[in-house]
Amino acid sequence: MTGGAGFIGSNFVRFWLARHASDEVVNYDLLTYAGDRWSLADVEQNVGDRYRFEQGDIADASSVRRELEAHRPDVIVNFAAESHNSRAVLDPAAFARTNVLGTQVLLHEAKRAGVGRFHHISTCEVYGDLPLESSEAFTEASPYRPRTPYNASKAAADLVVRAFHETFGFPVTISNCSNNYGPFQFPEKVIPLFTTNALEDRPLPLYRQSQHRREWLHVDDHCRAIEAILERGRIGETYNVGSGDERSVEQIADAVLAELGKPRELKTYVEDRPGHDRRYLLDHSKITTELGWRPETPFAEGLASTVAWYVANRAWWAPKKRSIPDETAWVAPSITAAS
Numbered sequence: 001m002t003g004g005a006g007f008i009g010s011n012f013v014r015f016w017l018a019r020h021a022s023d024e025v026v027n028y029d030l031l032t033y034a035g036d037r038w039s040l041a042d043v044e045q046n047v048g049d050r051y052r053f054e055q056g057d058i059a060d061a062s063s064v065r066r067e068l069e070a071h072r073p074d075v076i077v078n079f080a081a082e083s084h085n086s087r088a089v090l091d092p093a094a095f096a097r098t099n100v101l102g103t104q105v106l107l108h109e110a111k112r113a114g115v116g117r118f119h120h121i122s123t124c125e126v127y128g129d130l131p132l133e134s135s136e137a138f139t140e141a142s143p144y145r146p147r148t149p150y151n152a153s154k155a156a157a158d159l160v161v162r163a164f165h166e167t168f169g170f171p172v173t174i175s176n177c178s179n180n181y182g183p184f185q186f187p188e189k190v191i192p193l194f195t196t197n198a199l200e201d202r203p204l205p206l207y208r209q210s211q212h213r214r215e216w217l218h219v220d221d222h223c224r225a226i227e228a229i230l231e232r233g234r235i236g237e238t239y240n241v242g243s244g245d246e247r248s249v250e251q252i253a254d255a256v257l258a259e260l261g262k263p264r265e266l267k268t269y270v271e272d273r274p275g276h277d278r279r280y281l282l283d284h285s286k287i288t289t290e291l292g293w294r295p296e297t298p299f300a301e302g303l304a305s306t307v308a309w310y311v312a313n314r315a316w317w318a319p320k321k322r323s324i325p326d327e328t329a330w331v332a333p334s335i336t337a338a339s
C-alpha cells in the first residue's frame with residue numbers, strides 16, 4: 001500500500017490486517033507533512049512481521065523498483081497523493097508531480113515487476129461540481145470535468161491508470177469516493193479543523209458560500225468498499241463509492257459545535273477558495289448492485305465517534321495544527337509567491 005501513513009491509508013492498513021490474518025502489508029509512504037508513521041504505532045507493535053514500513057516516493061522510479069524487488073507484492077493499493085484542495089491552489093506543481101507523475105511511475109514499475117493487481121484510490125471531485133439544486137448524481141460514465149488543480153491531477157491520474165489497462169492489459173481497478181471523515185484525518189480538513197478549533201475555542205472558518213454541500217462517508221465504509229473491489233471487482237472497472245448523505249459546511253459546523261457543547265458564535269465567514277466546488281453527489285448503485293457493498297455508518301453516529309476520537313487524541317493532532325494553511329491565503333497579494 002502506498003500512502004498508508006495518511007488518513008485513509010492508515011485506517012485501511014489497520015482494517016486489512018485485522019481481517020486478513022495471513023496477509024502481509026508493506027506501507028510505502030514518503031512521510032510528507034500529511035504522513036505520520038505513528039498513526040500505526042499499535043499495528044507496528046502488535047502484528048510483528050506482517051507489517052513493514054518503508055519510506056519512499058512514488059515518483060522515484062529507482063526507489064519504487066527497489067521496494068518491489070525486495071517485497072514482491074501481489075497487489076498494490078495506491079492511496080499516496082497530495083490531497084488538500086487549498087494547498088493545490090498555492091502549489092499546483094506538487095500535485096501534478098505526486099498525483100500524476102507518481103501514479104505513472106508506480107504503474108510502470110508495477111507492470112515491470114509483474115504485480116497481479118493495481119487498485120487506484122480516486123475521488124468524486126474528478127467529475128466537476130453540480131448546481132446546488134440539481135437532481136443529478138455522477139455515475140461512472142459521467143464526463144471528467146475537474147475544476148481545481150487537485151481535481152485535475154486526480155483526473156489525469158485516473159486516465160493514466162485506465163490507459164495502462166487499455167494499452168497493456170494491466171489489471172487495474174479504480175474507486176472514486178466522496179468526502180471521507182473519521183479518526184487520523186489531518187486537522188486541515190473540514191471536520192477535524194472545525195473539531196480541533198472548537199476544542200481550542202478558536203473560530204471555525206466557513207467560506208462565505210457556506211451552503212456548499214459535500215457527500216460524507218465514514219472511512220470504515222470506504223475501507224469495506226475497497227475490500228469488496230479487491231475481492232470481487234471486475235478488472236478494468238471504475239466504482240463510485242458514496243453514502244448519498246449530503247451536508248452543507250454550515251450544517252457540519254453546527255453539528256460539531258453541538259457535539260462539543262460550544263457556542264455558534266465560533267463560526268466566522270471567510271472569502272471562498274477560488275474554484276471552490278458547489279456540490280458533488282455520486283450514484284453508487286454500481287458497487288451496490290455488483291458487489292453488494294452499501295454504507296453502514298449513519299452520519300450522526302460517525303460524527304459523534306469522530307469528534308470523540310479528536311477529544312481523546314489531542315497529542316496526535318496538536319503538533320499538526322502548526323502546519324495548516326491559512327484559509328484566506330488566496331486573497332493576499334502575495335498569492336503567486338506563496339508556494
Ligand SMILES: NC(=O)c1ccc[n+]([C@@H]2O[C@H](COP(=O)([O-])OP(=O)(O)OC[C@H]3O[C@@H](n4cnc5c(N)ncnc54)[C@H](O)[C@@H]3O)[C@@H](O)[C@H]2O)c1
Nearest residue numbers: 003005006007008030031032034035057058080081083180
Ligand atoms: N480524504 C478524502 O475525503 C478523500 C476522498 C476521496 C478520495 N481520496 C483519495 O484518497 C487518498 C488518500 O487520501 P487521504 O485523505 O488519506 O490523504 P492524506 O493527505 O491524509 O495522506 C496522503 C499520504 O500520502 C503520502 N504521500 C504524499 N506524497 C507521496 C509520495 N510522493 N510518495 C509516497 N507517499 C506520498 C503522505 O505522506 C500521506 O501519508 C488520496 O489519493 C485522495 O486523493 C480522499
